Amino acid sequence: MSDLAVFDRYESEVRGYIRSFPVVFERAHGSVLVTEDGREFLDFFSGAGVVNYGHNNPVFTAALIEYLQSGGIIHGLDMATSAKRDFIEAFQRLVLAPRGLNYKIQFTGPTGANAVESALKLARQATGRQNVVAFTNGFHGLSLGALAATGNEKYRAAGGVSLGDVTRLPYDGYLGDGVDTLDLFERMLDDPGSGLDLPAAVIVETIQGEGGINVASPEWLRRLRTLTENRGILLIVDDIQSGVGRSGEFFSFEQSGIVPDLVTVSKSISASGLPMAILLMDPAIDVWKPGAHTGTFRGNNLAFVSARVAIETYWSDTAFTEVIVEREAQLRAALESIAAEFPVAEFTVRGRGLMYGLASTAHPELAGTVSQRAFERGVVIETSGARDEVLKFLPALTISAEELDRGLAVIRESLTAALAG
Ligand code: PLP
Numbered sequence: 195m196s197d198l199a200v201f202d203r204y205e206s207e208v209r210g211y212i213r214s215f216p217v218v219f220e221r222a223h224g225s226v227l228v229t230e231d232g233r234e235f236l237d238f239f240s241g242a243g244v245v246n247y248g249h250n251n252p253v254f255t256a257a258l259i260e261y262l263q264s265g266g267i268i269h270g271l272d273m274a275t276s277a278k279r280d281f282i283e284a285f286q287r288l289v290l291a292p293r294g295l296n297y298k299i300q301f302t303g304p305t306g307a308n309a310v311e312s313a314l315k316l317a318r319q320a321t322g323r324q325n326v327v328a329f330t331n332g333f334h335g336l337s338l339g340a341l342a343a344t345g346n347e348k349y350r351a352a353g354g355v356s357l358g359d360v361t362r363l364p365y366d367g368y369l370g371d372g373v374d375t376l377d378l379f380e381r382m383l384d385d386p387g388s389g390l391d392l393p394a395a396v397i398v399e400t401i402q403g404e405g406g407i408n409v410a411s412p413e414w415l416r417r418l419r420t421l422t423e424n425r426g427i428l429l430i431v432d433d434i435q436s437g438v439g440r441s442g443e444f445f446s447f448e449q450s451g452i453v454p455d456l457v458t459v460s461k462s463i464s465a466s467g468l469p470m471a472i473l474l475m476d477p478a479i480d481v482w483k484p485g486a487h488t489g490t491f492r493g494n495n496l497a498f499v500s501a502r503v504a505i506e507t508y509w510s511d512t513a514f515t516e517v518i519v520e521r522e523a524q525l526r527a528a529l530e531s532i533a534a535e536f537p538v539a540e541f542t543v544r545g546r547g548l549m550y551g552l553a554s555t556a557h558p559e560l561a562g563t564v565s566q567r568a569f570e571r572g573v574v575i576e577t578s579g580a581r582d583e584v585l586k587f588l589p590a591l592t593i594s595a596e597e598l599d600r601g602l603a604v605i606r607e608s609l610t611a612a613l614a615g
Contacts, residue, residue: 222249270493303489304469307335317395331405403435406579407551412450442547464497465504558583567608
């Protein structure tokens, strides 16, 4: 029996990543994953952006052990607990206040999709409108409301019902350089014959993660903010993958200077890998009736502990963002040199912070082959994009310069191997 026999036999066909990385992982530290039989893999995937601060970061492990040993509340629904209060205070003081952001926090169910559901529900309630604008190649989760805003046909087909009340518009760059896709949105908003029902909200990722590392320009985001603001349309930034430092700043929209009405945050917010999601909202649109959006696991107090410690450790000054800037320069330079070295692949390099893609529209199968070859050589890296045509670099923000170089050298070798056939 192979190591994977139990999974093959008893786990649903729905399993996904296990197929790309067919080993049994047992332990992890920092940017290293270790299998049961002691093989080490360098992690360029970070649990799809969940472990931005590395696996088993000792700072969080120590705080979690201490909390567990002190008999701290683990599960609290949405009752008041010390751990929750301490997180809220730290988040207000070290994340929101220094950025001049005035948001109330909703603790949603612990998945990104649930934070998105909450944002969509609240926007619809607050405006009394149904329609929501989402963008091509957007990914917002797989529960039905979020799925309606998600572009990828494979996920949409799995829903089994019609996915309504969403109008899809072209994301920045979708129609090629030189076309501002917001011209279409503005024209449709102004034209009573366009067929576009005035939306309750627009939901957008500033950097599309699953959709292929497409980056919206600051100008495009600012225009989107102005268009929405002028018409009373709420702007939801889905920062589930690009938030919590991934883009180089805590929130991915900071670079553009826009202030969204609603922000969804999940994945790395707990910092330790424990499930947690929040919705940030302009207090003026907090029209929820008490208990109108509940969920059993909104009170994951262990997650609140590591979330607070992460904020206190990494976000009380700019030292962490300075390191991300250095690593980004290293990553971008390496990817550009890879693109230049392998012209046959026709790669485009795109991304921001430590969220980068090496995209080959001409050879969409290449990314998957490189991912497989890299895995054989000890690097875990995923693909994204509608055709899985993008090799997606999502290393931990805490990765060392040496580890990043080592992993990139493996990518080069893997690409050579993939092109050799
Ligand atoms: N939104 C974005 C931008 C995401 O990247 C994801 C997950 O990858 C989600 C929402 C959904 O999060 P979850 O898988 O936790 O439901």
